[in-house]
Amino acid sequence: xxxxxxxxxxxxxxxxxxxTTPNHRRGLFRDLLRNSGAVIGVxxxxxxxxxxxxxxxxxRYDPIKINPPDRIQAPSREHWLGTDQFGRDIFxxxxxxxxxxxxxxLIAVVIASLVGTLLxxxxxxxxxxxxxxxxxxxxxxxxxxxxxxxxxxxxxxGASLPNVMIAVGVGEIPRYTRLVRGSVLSAREALYVxxxxxxxxxxxxxxxxxxxxxxxxxxxxxxTLSVGTAILAAAGxxxxxxxxxxxxxxxxxxxxxxxxxxxxxxxxATMPGLAIALTVLAVNMAGxxxxxxxxxxxxx
Amino acid sequence: xxSYARTRLLLTVxxxxxxxxxxxxxxxxxxxxxxxxLLGDMGGGSASGDVSDAAYENLRRELGLNDPLPVxxxxxxxxxxxxxxxxxxxxxxxxxxxxxxxxxYTLQLTVVGLGLAIVIGGVxxxxxxxxxxxxxxxxTMALSLVGLAMPSFWLGFILIQIxxxxxxxxxxxxxxxxxxxxxxxxxxxxxxxGVIARLVRSTMLEVLRQEYVVTARAKGLRNRVVILRHALxxxxxxxxxxxxxxxxxxxxGAVIIExxxxxxxxxxxxxxxxxxxxxxxxxxxxxxxAVGYVVVNLxxxxxxxxxxxxxxxx
Numbered sequence: 008x009x010x011x012x013x014x015x016x017x018x019x020x021x022x023x024x025x026x027t028t029p030n031h032r033r034g035l036f037r038d039l040l041r042n043s044g045a046v047i048g049v050x051x052x053x054x055x056x057x058x059x060x061x062x063x064x065x066x067r068y069d070p071i072k073i074n075p076p077d078r079i080q081a082p083s084r085e086h087w088l089g090t091d092q093f094g095r096d097i098f099x100x101x102x103x104x105x106x107x108x109x110x111x112x113l114i115a116v117v118i119a120s121l122v123g124t125l126l127x128x129x130x131x132x133x134x135x136x137x138x139x140x141x142x143x144x145x146x147x148x149x150x151x152x153x154x155x156x157x158x159x160x161x162x163x164x165g166a167s168l169p170n171v172m173i174a175v176g177v178g179e180i181p182r183y184t185r186l187v188r189g190s191v192l193s194a195r196e197a198l199y200v201x202x203x204x205x206x207x208x209x210x211x212x213x214x215x216x217x218x219x220x221x222x223x224x225x226x227x228x229x230x231t232l233s234v235g236t237a238i239l240a241a242a243g244x245x246x247x248x249x250x251x252x253x254x255x256x257x258x259x260x261x262x263x264x265x266x267x268x269x270x271x272x273x274x275x276a277t278m279p280g281l282a283i284a285l286t287v288l289a290v291n292m293a294g295x296x297x298x299x300x301x302x303x304x305x306x307x
Numbered sequence: 308x309x310s311y312a313r314t315r316l317l318l319t320v321x322x323x324x325x326x327x328x329x330x331x332x333x334x335x336x337x338x339x340x341x342x343x344x345l346l347g348d349m350g351g352g353s354a355s356g357d358v359s360d361a362a363y364e365n366l367r368r369e370l371g372l373n374d375p376l377p378v379x380x381x382x383x384x385x386x387x388x389x390x391x392x393x394x395x396x397x398x399x400x401x402x403x404x405x406x407x408x409x410x411x412y413t414l415q416l417t418v419v420g421l422g423l424a425i426v427i428g429g430v431x432x433x434x435x436x437x438x439x440x441x442x443x444x445x446x447t448m449a450l451s452l453v454g455l456a457m458p459s460f461w462l463g464f465i466l467i468q469i470x471x472x473x474x475x476x477x478x479x480x481x482x483x484x485x486x487x488x489x490x491x492x493x494x495x496x497x498x499x500x501g502v503i504a505r506l507v508r509s510t511m512l513e514v515l516r517q518e519y520v521v522t523a524r525a526k527g528l529r530n531r532v533v534i535l536r537h538a539l540x541x542x543x544x545x546x547x548x549x550x551x552x553x554x555x556x557x558x559x560g561a562v563i564i565e566x567x568x569x570x571x572x573x574x575x576x577x578x579x580x581x582x583x584x585x586x587x588x589x590x591x592x593x594x595x596x597a598v599g600y601v602v603v604n605l606x607x608x609x610x611x612x613x614x615x616x617x618x619x620x621x
Binding site: 150152154155247249285291292 | 465
């Protein structure tokens with residue numbers, strides 16, 4: 008039984024596992040290629056990333072400078088998606104919008120996963136008092152569902168784009184903490200953790216070297232799947248006027264701007280919305296594929 | 308069951324305390340002095356020099372701002388449990404009156420919208436599960452993926468364009484009779500149905516493998532009876548959980564849809580209060596929404612035993 012496995016043997020096992028990793032990774036990549044949803048998602052995502060990176064080369068117009076003579080034009084050869092009430096080219100603004108929405112979604116998820124993981128590691132590993140405090144805190148945060156917690160954060164910090172990243176990030180923290188804490192609770196009983204502890208390894212090292220690798224897979228899956236949610240939430244806050252402020256070409260606030268022209272100039276509000284939907288769809292499909300490959304048990 | 312209900316009820320106490328602390332902090336963590344904010348807003352935006360020191364001191368005493376923070380918190384909670392959330396900085400009306408006014412509209416939208424979501428998501432999920440891995444299944448799941456990616460404000464605009472502006476069948480905005488709730492509820496229902504369809508599909512697939520379903524089939528029951536009476540009922544538990552979570556979340560989360568359709572509601576009240584720095588209103592709306600969410604989920608937990616007699620709490 009596991010109890011009799013000696014320490015060096017355990018270490019050898021770890022080494023063996025490490026040695027097989029590159030091969031294992033190639034297998035993952037092949038699996039991902041076979042998943043048609045993931046391929047479509049990644050391809051779409053590359054288009055959006057490309058738009059964000061190469062925006063000035065894709066379009067010759069300025070996303071912010073107003074140009075009254077050209078205002079409210081229907082889609083044409085000159086302006087593929089028409090112009091808005093300030094004469095700005097909508098295609099240009101949609102392309103530049105990728106430079107805002109993608110980083111906002113990513114940064115929010117980074118904030119959530121870092122803080123959430125840290126809290127989950129500490130609560131799960133140290134247990135008792137710390138666990139009780141952290142989990143009550145998480146329960147409280149969960150009582151502010153969805154956009155409500157983001158509203159609290161914006162109410163305290165004020166409406167701006169950086170605060171939107173924080174607000175959306177804070178809202179996602181509980182999911183990471185719960186996920187990580189659960190995995191840590193089982194990992195901390197493992198033999199190799201006991202072995203590390205009796206040989207005098209520091210807690211921080213145990214957490215980082217021996218426990219964290221066990222939970223990285225699910226964290227990555229959750230993170231990819233929540234980028235889409237984060238982009239939607241951030242766009243929603245900007246739509247409400249609580250996020251990016253005009254004249255920034257943020258998709259959510261562009262939609263809010265186009266609202267008054269809904270009856271006749273439908274393209275002003277329609278195109279940014281399409282951009283949001285396609286980006287989130289791409290992220291979700293890629294994330295779904297990654298989850299199926301990395302951790303089929305998480306499938307809903 | 309009763310003792311479980313009691314334990315579960317006791318567990319909400321620390322959560323509600325956390326909620327009250329967090330909403331209390333909104334007013335105290337923002338930069339600036341609440342009394343100054345209040346005077347600034349009531350003084351018609353005049354320079355701070357115009358406000359006399361006496362008026363300022365009076366207001367501070369009246370608001371209890373000179374008390375130690377724990378005392379202020381205790382007073383805040385004592386008022387809040389009596390549904391007294393103070394007066395709006397904007398209108399000087401009691402916050403609780405404004406909340407009571409909009410609550411019916413929020414509930415109407417949430418109930419009709421989620422009802423639609425359950426019907427659409429439930430039908431799609433069951434059909435997909437019964438035709439597993441066929442093109443019907445794939446099309447349904449692709450559709451739900453699109454639903455999950457769709458910003459609700461964008462879908463709302465599209466529905467307005469088609470049904471209000473093009474055909475003129477329904478009002479595009481406003482808070483009136485039943486016709487005004489159709490488009491917002493449809494938006495909410497379509498967006499929420501994606502999650503429900505996926506969940507119903509996966510739990511149905513799980514349930515259809517269970518022995519009691521096999522037994523029911525072996526008894527020679529008609530397929531429809533097996534699906535509706537034996538399988539679907541047991542597939543409901545995760546669905547009830549998700550719907551409960553969504554119901555609670557929508558008490559405030561419908562704010563985007565309320566904004567799109569210029570509809571009155573709790574969420575919009577909160578967002579407008581944030582934009583106007585009407586902090587008592589922010590505190591009141593957020594506290595009510597959070598408490599509502601906690602209560603709904605308590606009810607959901609307790610409903611499990613009723614749905615599935617095998618679940619016994621003790």
